[in-house]
Amino acid sequence: MLKENYTIELLNLKGFNVIRTAGKVITICLPVKPHICPQCKNETKKIHDYRLQKVKHLPVAHTSYTILIKKRRYKCPYCNKRFYEKNSLLSKYKSISTDLRKSVLYYASKLFNTKQIADICNLSYSTVVRIIDSIIIPKPIVFPDVISIDEFKGNTGGYKFQCVLTDPIKKKIIEVLPNKNSEDIYGHLTNNDIKNRLKVKYVIMDMSNQFRSIMTNCFPNAKVIADKFHVLRLANWAMEHIRKQEQKRFTDTRRRYFKKSRFILLKRRHHLKRNEKIQLSHMLSVSALLKKAYILKELFYMVMDSKNEKQFYKRIYKWLFLVEIYGIDRFLTMAKTVRQWLHPIRKTILTDYTNGYIGLSTLSRTLFIRSIF
Template sequence: MHPTTSMLFFLENLLNLPKVNIRNVIQEGKQAFLILSCQEEEVKCNYCGSLTDELHQTNNVLVRDLSISGQMVYLKVPRRKFYCKDCQRFFTENLEFMEARRKYTVRYEEYIYGRVNVSSVEQVGREESLSWDQVNGIYQRQCEAKKKDWQGVKHLGMDEIAKRKGHQNFVTVLGDIEKGELIEVIDSHQQDKIIEVLMEKELEVREGVEQVSVDMWGGFPKVIEKVFPNAVIVTDRFHVMRAVNEELNKIRKQTRLNVKIKGEKWLLLKNKEDLKEEELEKLELVLKQSARLRKAYEYKESFREIYEKVNEKEEGRLKFTEWLENAKSIYTDVISTIRRNLDSICNYFLSRTTNGAMEGINNRLKLIKRQAYGFMNFDNMRNRFLACFS
């Protein structure tokens, strides 16, 4: 049955395809083929901008569009090639809804890109009757078109995550701390490789970075000094506290307690002001059994108090130096770690910003890895990561 004029008019408004009309609709099972015609007889030259109506040839191409009510929609599009007398060149007419040599409309590729971000290539392929290569090709093109812009990034966070759970194969991730967005993933945790990738960024962009927040891995400062010449290195407060807490927990394990208290580890590691009255009572039962453990706990709290109360870098340096001298009778490993990173630890007091945004980014990346059931290669993983923050 040939569609009525009113039905075609309805479809044209529904699909909202500029510069074309729908001439006919052919239905075959679960597929609908829309036959299009171009509206304009005179078009603008892609090279010089002159108007021309000298049609050279027309080739009909079939393009996949968004489905309607469970029907796969294909557009039969006349691709017209014109000749421009002014610049004496041939050109193909621009159509906003599709790109040259593409088998899908722009909006359909955007749709596939969005679906993959919350699902997987395999699942989207099954639901859309597309092959893995077709879905992945669309996705990779979209990722390339949406590359992250580093312009205006002033506060970076750097961290690492394992490619796969339980493996010691890491990638380096960089985020815009102010926006809480991932902006780069590097397939290495080696200084030279990280430097090589980041040095490809424009000098103006690299010079614009003012702060880089990092954990206490020794390789990051050398990378930052080489790549971001104007950046202050800030050792993240929460990574430092984690190191103190880890040694406190180590002391707990070494202490022989006559009475075991359920949840004693978390009672020791939790901020004291966050403990309820009954938890404080349980904590006291733990601490009264060991003078060394009590001292270690008190030093942990006094270290955290420096972060909470100090506002100036030099005051922070003075307080931390005093703490190091006092706490060395109890703590060992963390003392040398803090001494080695003291200047960058004290840089926290310049702006009191943390790498907390990177923790949020990392948690999201771990979720993406679980949803993807493993990545075929690094490029797929990188694109998937970046896409979810676009």
């Protein structure tokens, strides 16, 4: 019994019973259990006959073993249908176990050559080639006119971040990419026909130079749109930085008050209630720097509220001029980024496309966590 248990564990034959072992040949079978007839869907345990099938299985400690599986056919008493029992060892019409096929594909993914795989798995060269050729290549993606890309925190394949491509108009996920490595993303996207990629008119993204470089190369005709949420987040981050910087000078009581009331500084002024406006006035009167930062934050929101291109340029240049006048380091850094992304930001105003479908709520939670210290 102990020997049989070791055999089952070593060869990954859980669920099977070992009938006998003779050298490197092991005979196994499945226990009898009710099966559903594939034709009439009734349950049956009636056995029709048995057949021994030779199965090529995984080598253990560089030794290959042959499995003889005693396959059982059931007979349905209701419709007389004969059918084989289901088993996890091998697929239908196959004589090589599923585990051995997986092993071949694993070594292929690690860039072992065909001869090396054949030697390791004790298979013929042609068998290895057939197994590798049996991989189904995914159909090329049909890209819509507008696509969006963003990263998200995941835990697959050992990577911390994955990327997702979506159709923001139809609100559909196009594809999830396993990591945010530039070469991998570029290679994956360029596998699609160039005619398909030339049809893309707009690509929405956060203000990532990495994504911008990849997407402009992959989609030559596409215009880049900076996602509105990520653009506005720059102003909020700058505002929060000044608030944290200024409150360090305050007493503990006032510092705690400013920390608890930080969302009053982040909210749009016209969204504030009467008592919140009074609080805001009090907070801004304490620090001239905080007041200037708040003015710049509100003016930038007005820039993003622009209704047309002319209004946008008028407001953005006024904002950039005021940033230079005030000379606040954090906003000067933000202004540099805005200049680099001026045309993608302009496209945001003109098209009103966003990648909010990808997960605005997740990004909002991230901003909330980062604003607390």
